């Protein structure tokens with residue numbers, strides 16, 4: 001379908017109302033392709049236009065199912081742009097395949113939404129400057145939740161607000177389990193050359209297994225389950241505060257030891273992570289050049305606008321190649 005202003009406005013209306021893209025099939029003369037048929041269409045177009053035109057295949061889903069079609073379009077010479085972290089956090093073989101042509105992939109929005117995290121790291125590494133150590137707070141949702149809980153608001157309420165502001169993954173348990181941050185950490189660690197998998201990362205979840213997506217439907221979690229988490233997190237925040245600290249969900253990556261872990265940690269209130277407010281992300285990078293004075297990248301790390309801006313900038317950046 002042609003993405004004219006009318007269709008784009010209608011798409012925004014449907015998605016802001018919590019609807020599905022499939023609702024667009026009821027809007028004028030649209031044809032909706034599902035799964036196998038959709039994949040075949042994408043491959044047909046990639047076969048026709050991939051090599052000659054710099055066709056970019058853009059994945060803004062939160063699905064694990066797109067990795068096969070992405071690998072095929074890469075083989076057909078297409079560029080790929082991802083906001084979706086799952087293809088890059090599949091097996092190391094899939095990751096290596098997707099980055100076969102490093103100049104034909106952009107995935108800025110996979111870490112820090114629109115913040116220039118991937119671009120900065122890629123520049124540092126390609127200049128031959130080895131990155132030793134990264135520490136960051138890479139979840140807009142968890143950053144927002146921790147700063148609101150600090151103000152005395154219950155976690156259960158704040159999760160719903162984070163969802164309505166577009167910060168969370170489609171299922172906020174992807175954020176609260178730490179898996180969304182673990183995926184970002186894995187993408188960064190793999191960029192640094194670590195040949196590791198998601199299962200190698202130590203991850204702290206903020207809810208018990210009984211509340212997981214395989215056990216509890218999302219609405220039961222949001223309307224009931226999450227209430228049981230309020231007192232524990234409030235107590236941890238209060239205890240940290242009594243020591244002059246704040247709690248942040250941090251990610252630590254160390255090149256020398258291949259250490260990669262994500263979880264809640266206490267930080268002094270006046271440290272780069274401790275000063276974070278709202279959905280801001282911060283990434284502190286230590287390399288040979290950025291040693292005494294590390295590179296600090298900070299700003300809004302989640303939300304529809306900043307993520308979309310990151311994706312659009314990636315598409316435009318690729319067009320300069322052709």
Ligand SMILES: NC(=O)C1=CN([C@@H]2O[C@H](COP(=O)(O)OP(=O)(O)OC[C@H]3O[C@@H](n4cnc5c(N)ncnc54)[C@H](OP(=O)(O)O)[C@@H]3O)[C@@H](O)[C@H]2O)C=CC1
Nearest residue numbers: 020021022060061062063083084109113166170302303307
């Ligand atoms: N929100 C944010 O701040 C950020 C999000 N991201 C990433 O961007 C991605 C999208 O997040 P967000 O926009 O919040 O999520 P949404 O759920 O709003 O959007 C995902 C869209 O993908 C569609 N979709 C799902 N599966 C498939 C599929 N197999 N093929 C094609 N389309 C599919 C969904 O369709 P339907 O409408 O039918 O559900 C939906 O419209 C995620 O991977 C997320 O991690 C990255 C950085 C920041």
Ligand SMILES: N[C@@H](CC=O)C(=O)O
Nearest residue numbers: 139140141167168169
């Ligand atoms: N759910 C994510 C969105 C960006 O990746 C977050 O909260 O950071």
